[in-house]
Amino acid sequence: MTYAPSARQQERFAYRRRQAIRSVLLAALSTAVVGVLFAVGITGSPGWPRVKQSFLNVDVATKYLPDILDGFWLNIQLFLVCAPLALLLGLLMAVLRTLRGPVFFPVRAIATGYTYMFRGLPLIITIYLFAFGLPGLRLQGTPDVLVLGGAAITITYGSYLAEVFRAGIESVHPSQIAAARSLGLSYRQAMRHVVLPQAVRRVAPPLLNDVVSMQKDVGLISLAGPIDAIRSAQIGQAGSANFTPYVVAAVLFILLALPLIVITDRVTLRAARTQNAGI
Amino acid sequence: MLLSCTDVRKTFGDHVVLDNLGLEVAEHEVVALIGASGSGKSTLLRCVNLLTGIDDGTIHLDGEEITDPKVNPDLVRQKIGLVFQSYNLFPHMTVLDNITLAPTRVHGKSATEARELAMQWLDRVGLADKAKAFPDGLSGGQQQRVAIVRALVNSPRLLLLDEVTSALDPELVGEVLSMIRDLKAEGMTMVLATHEMGFAKQVADRVVFLDAGRVLEQGPPAQVLGDPVEPRTRQFLARIIEAGRL
Ligand SMILES: Nc1ncnc2c1ncn2[C@@H]1O[C@H](COP(=O)(O)OP(=O)(O)OP(=O)(O)O)[C@@H](O)[C@H]1O
Ligand SMILES: [Mg+2]
Numbered sequence: 001m002t003y004a005p006s007a008r009q010q011e012r013f014a015y016r017r018r019q020a021i022r023s024v025l026l027a028a029l030s031t032a033v034v035g036v037l038f039a040v041g042i043t044g045s046p047g048w049p050r051v052k053q054s055f056l057n058v059d060v061a062t063k064y065l066p067d068i069l070d071g072f073w074l075n076i077q078l079f080l081v082c083a084p085l086a087l088l089l090g091l092l093m094a095v096l097r098t099l100r101g102p103v104f105f106p107v108r109a110i111a112t113g114y115t116y117m118f119r120g121l122p123l124i125i126t127i128y129l130f131a132f133g134l135p136g137l138r139l140q141g142t143p144d145v146l147v148l149g150g151a152a153i154t155i156t157y158g159s160y161l162a163e164v165f166r167a168g169i170e171s172v173h174p175s176q177i178a179a180a181r182s183l184g185l186s187y188r189q190a191m192r193h194v195v196l197p198q199a200v201r202r203v204a205p206p207l208l209n210d211v212v213s214m215q216k217d218v219g220l221i222s223l224a225g226p227i228d229a230i231r232s233a234q235i236g237q238a239g240s241a242n243f244t245p246y247v248v249a250a251v252l253f254i255l256l257a258l259p260l261i262v263i264t265d266r267v268t269l270r271a272a273r274t275q276n277a278g279i
Numbered sequence: 280m281l282l283s284c285t286d287v288r289k290t291f292g293d294h295v296v297l298d299n300l301g302l303e304v305a306e307h308e309v310v311a312l313i314g315a316s317g318s319g320k321s322t323l324l325r326c327v328n329l330l331t332g333i334d335d336g337t338i339h340l341d342g343e344e345i346t347d348p349k350v351n352p353d354l355v356r357q358k359i360g361l362v363f364q365s366y367n368l369f370p371h372m373t374v375l376d377n378i379t380l381a382p383t384r385v386h387g388k389s390a391t392e393a394r395e396l397a398m399q400w401l402d403r404v405g406l407a408d409k410a411k412a413f414p415d416g417l418s419g420g421q422q423q424r425v426a427i428v429r430a431l432v433n434s435p436r437l438l439l440l441d442e443v444t445s446a447l448d449p450e451l452v453g454e455v456l457s458m459i460r461d462l463k464a465e466g467m468t469m470v471l472a473t474h475e476m477g478f479a480k481q482v483a484d485r486v487v488f489l490d491a492g493r494v495l496e497q498g499p500p501a502q503v504l505g506d507p508v509e510p511r512t513r514q515f516l517a518r519i520i521e522a523g524r525l
Contacts, residue, residue: 175363176369178363179363181356182356182361183385183429185381185385198369201371
């Protein structure tokens, strides 16, 4: 016998379909109303013409866009190098903090001190200290400010990420390690194959959140001097006495962040679903 | 003797959990550990597997003192299988990966070799179709059988089973028990902590009654369970009978 939905079930289908169409129409209508209200409210305000002139000036935007794009490419490169390094550093520090036994005391102390210090230190100050303090030592082979500033960002974010990783590692129940060790796996193997994969999965949403936030903070490199998008925008602003270049840079940063934000949203949703699925 | 525990002492703070405990297990022997909750059954199994250190005494496996601090515990654990009451399967791995993890990472088997071995075992316990499933998609009895297979693929000299049926409802208990009965028929040496007296009676060569961290009484199941000498054992069994578990 092949299954055919009963009359009652077909009624349910039809009812749900009608409901779905109704709610889509309602959503479209309310969105349109809110959008129109916003547009009218803003463009109708008394200061609008001046704001439009000094923040949304098309001529200024086209003039400085190429320079800002050039600078933005630096931000992208910096992000692509710093983000993986910060993730690695964070993971390493988190694992070091879990090591037990007196032999590892110095390692643990360094890792703990590191996370305490750089989570407390404002990123701006760290960048200044790295970019202007270290060269002051006049050591041989001090790298240029771009590398130093990048290191400051990486090390600061590494300390946030280390705490996220550590929370993940500690959320894996000790019985999982016991099970792995009872099979003859060494501590390292148990970490690598059993604890870390579960830990990383669990903290993927907060990790990605920090990566999104890092993506915009690479713009702080401009404080150290390299000409990135924000620095170019600043130069443009000084040259044109108009704030539009900042808005251009802002739009670029948002566009870069969007894909990551969407991914983070998806991962968070999926994590929430799988966590509730078992019950 | 395959396993000898001599004067084993284990404390947690002031609490003496194992107190001069002695236990000998011969090759191919199946020993059931019984005793009230908190009497130290799980602790003993964890000590034998070196998951927790002991505070005095010695444990020998195959004539080698495994409690010698110079011994590498990873090598000892490779010879001992331990199955937990709560299965402890790795939730992020498929059933197959759970089983092949130790053979490939610890025992140097190739991926194909390990997979074939795992599939043979899964086939044997009727779970071949679950190889690609994740643990949370399995029933309790299925998970526990996978956990036992995970320990067995490493061909342990000794299998420790900690109340492997206590989280299962009666129907699922049967699946796991028949698996253990088969292992006994093949000569596997096992030490099992259990609250199922009926099971201890059927499958064990010897029943050991633990009380306050000591072996109070031991002998053939019929004697210990049917005609115990010690008043404490009688008391314990009376309570078990009251609860309808004998
Ligand atoms: N990690 C620990 N820290 C402190 N005390 C512990 C620890 N593990 C076990 N104990 C104590 O040791 C005693 C023996 O515990 P154990 O788990 O071995 O008992 P058991 O015989 O297996 O009991 P059950 O039948 O309930 O499983 C208990 O009193 C318990 O509270
Ligand atoms: Mg127990």
